[in-house]
Amino acid sequence: MKQKVIIFSAPSGSGKTTLVKHGLSVVPELCFSISATTREPRGEEKHADDYYFLTPEEFRTKISQNEFVEFEEVYTDKYYGTLKSEVERIWNEGKVVIFDVDVKGGIRLKEIFGDKALSIFVMPPSIAELERRLISRNTDCSETIKTRVEKAGEEMTYQKHFDKIIINTDLDVAKAEVEKIINNFIND
């Protein structure tokens, strides 16, 4: 297997994580790159499974030791970053890396990995629908939702930087599209 990566980016609430999990469940060659973050775990999330949950001090130490492929201060004082060690671990297993990152991170990863990367942008059908989904997900306070919805409007303008766009109107249709796009890329 050639060294390849698949990047999923989207405004949060567009169903990106569901589609990433679907890809992982149907394409055995894929392995998820576990990011590092300083945010608190939500719900059932586990350390070293969903994220490496770090303190800001631990995160900053890793920045100074050049351990990240890319990192982002997504919200004030909340860091997210892709670890070089994750990409190495997954490639050493002979698998294809799958990233779930924000839009800026996705653009940066595509610049870094070039032809080795397939970048996919997941669009919500509309901003109003995005807001409705974030509210019904019930994991964020109204202030956070407001920030995310504002950010989403700006993020939607970046879709032109991605290789593929998936509009997530009907989840089953989007899942089938993800499966097809990933398999085409892997078998290319």
Ligand code: 5GP
């Ligand atoms: P959440 O807090 O909802 O898990 O994630 C917030 C945003 O940060 C999402 O868009 C998520 O994809 C993004 N994110 C997660 N890991 C990384 C990473 O390693 N790098 C970047 N740039 N963004 C990330």
